[in-house]
Amino acid sequence: MCVCVCRAVARIAKPLCVCVCVCRYIGALGARVICDNIPGLVNKQRQLCQRHPDIMQSIGEGTKDWVRECQHQFRHHRWNCSTLDRDHTVFGRVLLRSSREAAFVYAISSAGVVYAITRACSQGDLKACNCDPHKRGRASDEHGDFDWGGCSDNIDYGIKFAKDFVDAKERSVKDARALMNLHNNRCGRMAVKRFLKLECKCHGVSGSCTLRTCWLAMSDFRKTGDFLRRKYNGAVEVTVTQDGTGFAVANKDFRKATKNDLVYFENSPDYCLMNKAAGSLGTAGRVCNRSSRGTDGCEVMCCGRGYDTTRVRRITKCECKFKWCCAVECKDCEEAVDIHTCKAPKRAEWQDQT
Template sequence: TQTSSLAARITAPWYVAKITPRYIGALGARVICDNIPGLVNKQRQLCQRYPDIMQSVGEGAKEWIRECQYQFRHHRWNCSTLDRDHTVFGRVMLRSSREAAFVYAISSAGVVYAITRACSQGELKACGCDPLKRGRAKDERGEFDWGGCSDNINYGIRFAKAFVDAKEKKVKDARALMNLHNNRCGRMAVKRFLKLECKCHGVSGSCTLRTCWLAMSDFRKTGDYLRKKYNGAIQVIMNQDGTGFTVANKNFRKPTKTDLVYFENSPDYCVMDKSAGSLGTAGRVCNKISRGTDGCEVMCCGRGYDTTRVTRVTKCECKFHWCCAVRCKECEDTVDVHTCKAPKRAEWLDQT
């Protein structure tokens, strides 16, 4: 089983994301890339050859981590990061769980999104707008001319595949196959939400002529989609010849190319368990009246919760004044905040 996650290779050492192009030029791409731990030779070569792309990948990493934390903000596992841990998410990534499957997919998607966006914004030497979107084409509304700047999604996918998959292809084991499958799910998820945007030309804005281009949707759509795939992730086992998967439970359907797959059941994430990478839910805010995953009963794992009364200051009674300002009053609001109780010490010690 591999011990370093995609997140570790893309995010944790990404001080690269904070390095300006001038700094890269001063130090040299070779020096920077040689000091990123966990990269295989092919990844180092790509890093040295395309330092501007690596910088975009580093910026994109921040975006997909934020999206991961948004998607799981109401769950026991909330995609929390560990600042001092080189794997970013800690030991939770060592288990071949559905959480690991989601992280590989969303991070792979984030790399595609970041590179494609940088291509369209003219930030990269190796790519620009999609060169194939030229001439005339047709959709359900009729013919149109390709124009503007279509997002070069195929370049983003090709580079992400070459860079992200390189380490998995060095190892021929079950976890590597799982990671490759989920990486592909993430890459294809971004392409799924490409949309055609058009500008009308003609008398009084009529659409007798249209100029159109392909654009990526907001990354939130990809996050929402992969979150649903997480919910429906399929537990698998290796087939007999070790070349692919089969379902662990014969009563379930076989996974398709768009399904996330995992091998191991997740821990319950209720209490701190260093071996499983669980941070526990002690101190997490919960919703007293919810019956969902954010509810105190579920979030606190039946341990109960503490209630603290706090006073919040918010803006209220906002009015628009001509011209052109919005003025608000400050209102005080007293609310009860519920936080999960810590487990009893004996219970906690059993898990550490």
Template sequence: MMGLTHPGQPLRNHTKSSSTSRLKHCHRTVTSSDNAPTNYRMYIAYLLILLILTPRVNSSWWYIGALGAHVICDNIPGLVTRQRQLCQKHPDIMQAIGEGAKEWIRECQHQFRHHRWNCSTLDRDHTVFGRVMLRSSREAAFVYAISYAGMVYAITRACSQGELKSCSCDPKKRGRSKDKKGEFDWGGCSDNIDFGIEFAKDFVDFKERRVRDARALMNLHNNRCGRMAVKRFMKLECKCHGVSGSCTLRTCWRAMSDFRKTGDYLRRKYNGAIQVTMNQDGTSFTVANQDFRKPTKKDLVYFENSPDYCVMDKYAGSLGTAGRVCDKVSRGTDGCEVMCCGRGYDTTRVTRTTKCECKFHWCCAVRCKECEETVDVHTCKAPKRAEWLDQT
């Protein structure tokens, strides 16, 4: 999937979906047969079976990232008519969204690299994350929020870099303004985040608004958290003008912060996510536990408790933690006791080559020696077969 590795899982291959291969097989059957009507009916039958067996994850637009520069709108499953129209009308924006998808998935994997669920993706699977997103859990809440944030971030950045035909720098940042330091002139290229937000609303939220069930309301709420997170970290950057840099005059522009800040913020929101239920008229949420506060627009919300992610569970979409690297001495989520779910761990002694004794040489190079060190690597044991069968 998108050339990404699955952090923390170097010793295990992920389960791959066979949906693509089945579809390709159907296509070969239709094109290579002399009996077109019969094989066309067979193709339709296979396609219906494929659609029934494929997990239903609404945000199939995540798959745009796997297509790279060759985004073909008709090849993205699950898009509704409005989304497909926008895709066909704005191929340059779709390419920016695809590049952004790689970035927010990497950020998701960074944030959960030391946890049982580590935001793993599935190769060649249009759902990207598999069945784990079917559950209305706090993990799904986080993914919807950070994916939406990633889309807004990618589109806004592409606008400022002049890569898109339909937008450029923020046109509202013109003339003079002032802040705590005094007056300044708007100049440079302010990031046009309003365009990024509006396009994301039109493209992503449109499908959720058509459904209007409990999961759609949850997704819309967490989408809002994602776009608010990007806007939260907009900053004012300025350049001073004057004699010897005296800053008697300033030219300023609005710019997005590094996406890591958004990832860190949403991760904190994940930790404090609030479990909710639908109210009686099905239009909003109420807290599942009355002892907790009501969620605000900035809080992530979820309906269902998460699985423990300890063992492979195809129904829940859990890949398990067998083979995951853990820290023997840590008492946190990356510790072997927690990561391995009490199953124990194997220890392997490995030799690593690292750079050492680095020295700076004028001007301007850093030269290092290569040193070898022997370390112990601890990996989680697989569950006993009887225990594994109980979960699959």
């Protein structure tokens, strides 16, 4: 089963997902055996896989983080970054379309690879890297001078390895989609670096902070997810220039895409109905908010089909009191809650889309 999943993901989605499979069996069978038998890898990826099995494992373990972040960012939208348990491509056929959803998935997954590798470096889990070796000596910021110390996150190594491994698949193909993927991959990588923060520890009598030791650390991955979500909202529809090396805006009335913008070629489906060809799961059965006028509202989420209401009983903690010392005691209260879910489309309407 592992080889099957890897074949589809490597060919259609992104080769980084191969690492989820690699890390499970690499100890038992050895890096060379596993990496040589994963269909879809280009030579450079196979070489990196064999050379750095510990990095492959870190990427595989980090995959759940960016998938979870993607689903958090789109939890209130028709397309909610759903994974498909029985679909070898993980996200279904949505990645076959050069849409802004595909652009986001490529960016957030590329960012996730950088984050996972950089974190593993700082934790001492990898043979090839550790803390940033360039953060040594004295430096200064708006608060004055400080000494580099602690363990600065080695994000440059994370970015370099992610670029070498993830981009290798796209660089082996010379077409418009590969150019789009490379651009969005870079956006994701640089989004992680954008949120590096300086953390310091004070030294001196009674915490006077006469001396400071500082290091650079990655922010929580949520900041990267929030940033890329905003980039998704402002993604630019483009076409490839005549020389095939860059992008031109599809609509001349809109601004040009910068290196930090997500780009896409095709409009997205509305994701209202199940459409296997477009990778749409539809919104039938999705929970919606009857009182909201936003994307999570029943009118928008259900695409005008209406919704069903089910009353359920829920146990919550209530009448909580602080008890000396030191506990909080609460009662269990039962309340009735209405859950609204989108109606399924009429059969004839559904058949038109499949």
